[in-house]
Amino acid sequence: MDKDMRVGTEERVSVEFESYSHNEQFARVVTAVFVARLNPTLEELEDIKTAVSEAVTNCVIHAYEDTVGIIRMELETREKELTVRVRDWGLGIANIDRAREPLYTSKPSKDRSGMGFTFMETFMDRLEVTSEEGEGTMVEMKKLIGEANLEYKAV
C-alpha cells in the first residue's frame, strides 16, 4: 500500500503561533483539518473545536494577559484516539483546582463566563492540566473518535 494511503496508525503535527486573539480561530481550523482524516462525526468535530478554542483562549487571556507570547499546539492521533496539547510559557495558574471549577473566573469584570475548563472537560474524554507559576501551563486533552472510524478501517 502506498505510504500516503495508510490510516489509523500514528500521526502528529505541531504548530506554534503568537497569542493574538484571532489565532483562536486559526487553531480551530488547523485542528479541524487534522481531525478530518479520522472521519469524525460533525458533533465530534464541533466538540473538539470548542475545546481547542477554550484552551487557546486561556493562553491569550490569562497566560499572556496584555503581552504577546508563543502558544504551541500539538495534535496527535493514535488509532482512534486524538490527543491535543496546548502549552504556553506565560504566567501559570496558582490554583488549578479552583480554575477548573465551573463559573470560576479570575476576571469577572470582563464578562467572562468561567466555563472554559468545564467545556474542555465536557467536550473531550480526558483533561489534564499542569502548570507552574511564572513558567507556564500545559493542557492535554484526549478524545476517542467514534464509529465513523470503523467503516474507515473495514475498507
Add this chain to the structure above:
Amino acid sequence: MEKQSETYVAGGVLVIPMPRELDHHSSAEIRDNLDMMLAARGIRKVLLDFSKTEFMDSAGIGVVLGKYRRVKAFGGQVSVCGANDRIMRIMKMSGIGQIVTFYPTPGQALEAKR
C-alpha cells in the same frame, strides 16, 4: 475579517446579530459596540440573534451574561433567538436558560416582545 451585521432597534428592542463564529476574539467587538448602544439609547430589551452563528464557545456565554448583568440593573430583559441545536445545548448546559428566554426566530421574538 468578516464585517459584523448591523445592530438595529425594532419595537423598542435592541437586536444584535451575532457573528458566524462567536469566540473571545469576536466577542470583544460586540461588547464594545453594545455597551455604547445601550448607554446612548436607554434601551432595556436586548435580543441576541444567533441565526448566522455556526460556532460558539464559552465566550458566547460571557456575552449573554454580560448583557444580562447590564440591563438587569434597570429592569431589562435579554432574549436569544435563532440558535442552532448545538448552541442551544451549550447555553442550557451553562444554566443560561434561567435568565434568558429563547425564541426560534427574530420575528417570533419581536412578536412576543410587543
